[in-house]
Amino acid sequence: MGSACQVSFDVAPAPPRALRVLAVDDAPMNLELMAAMLEAVGYELDFAANGAEAVEMAQARDYDLILMDLQMPVMDGATATRRIRASDGPNTATPILAVTGSTQPQQVDACREAGMDDHIAKPVGVQDLIVKAAQWTGRRRVA
Numbered sequence: 001m002g003s004a005c006q007v008s009f010d011v012a013p014a015p016p017r018a019l020r021v022l023a024v025d026d027a028p029m030n031l032e033l034m035a036a037m038l039e040a041v042g043y044e045l046d047f048a049a050n051g052a053e054a055v056e057m058a059q060a061r062d063y064d065l066i067l068m069d070l071q072m073p074v075m076d077g078a079t080a081t082r083r084i085r086a087s088d089g090p091n092t093a094t095p096i097l098a099v100t101g102s103t104q105p106q107q108v109d110a111c112r113e114a115g116m117d118d119h120i121a122k123p124v125g126v127q128d129l130i131v132k133a134a135q136w137t138g139r140r141r142v143a
Helices: 028-039 051-060 077-086 105-114 126-136
Strands: 020-024 044-048 065-068 096-100 118-121
Touching (some): 020 051, 028 044, 044 051, 051 077, 065 077, 065 126
Parallel strands (some): 020 044, 020 065
16 A cells, blocks of 8 residues: 655745836935835835836836925926826726825815825825825726
8 A cells, every 4th residue: 555645845835916006206316215114014116207207117017105395397296196197007996096186175285186095294204105105006987
């Protein structure tokens, strides 16, 4: 009689995929600050220095969240958001949050009219950024 060969594998579950964020701002210091806050809690970040770069990057890669400054050279955040929403790329339904010092109600309304989902006031606070990122990642717009 042959002996039965038993093989067992101890397989650990794969870690969940890190959530990818596109941070768009023309001020390198603001990008570094957002990176420090979000990478510390496990997000992976890509960066764009203006709206035109953001549109190009949003066409090439799927993101879980886009953080968009409003006032930038080359292309502003509202125009970039409209172009991302109107494209046939992978981020037409990705949450886009305005990150700006413009906090007047009419300015926040203009962000929403451009297709942004929410607003984070500058200067960006750690708590506010992490809470908003957690709140919006994993969501998609419904047409």
